[in-house]
Amino acid sequence: MNSERTTDVERGWLEMAGEYYLGEFVNRFRHGSLVMRSPDSDVVQIPTVIFGTVNGVIGVVASLLHEQFIFLEKLQSSLRKVIKGVGGLSHEQWRRS
Known part of the structure; x- marks a missing residue:
């Protein structure tokens, strides 16, 4: 305020x-x-x-602790390689916008 x-x-x-x-x-x-x-x-x-x-x-x-953040970021990256975005939308592009 x-x-x-x-x-x-x-x-x-x-x-x-x-x-x-x-x-x-x-x-x-x-x-x-x-x-x-x-x-x-x-x-x-x-x-x-x-x-x-x-x-x-x-x-x-x-x-988050830095170690937790790094772990979750790696998990997100790994999931992105296995699971395709809905409707062909790229998760990386969506996060950038």
Whole structure:
């Protein structure tokens, strides 16, 4: 939020820090998790933000460890070689647009 704006309405607006195309209008963000975690668990606690859209979609934004990202990127690349895109649409082209 920008507290330097002149009116109360403008001060309530959020400044854009990044964008994700979801095909939905997000109307809620909340800190939290989609699963319950035990406080004495050995699993690393990764901060997550849950979002809800006007059409009822629930999603989560979370950080990944670099090793997890590399693994998932390799998995995606391997799947792309085996599974053809719907309607002949290339996954790489779709991700670039």
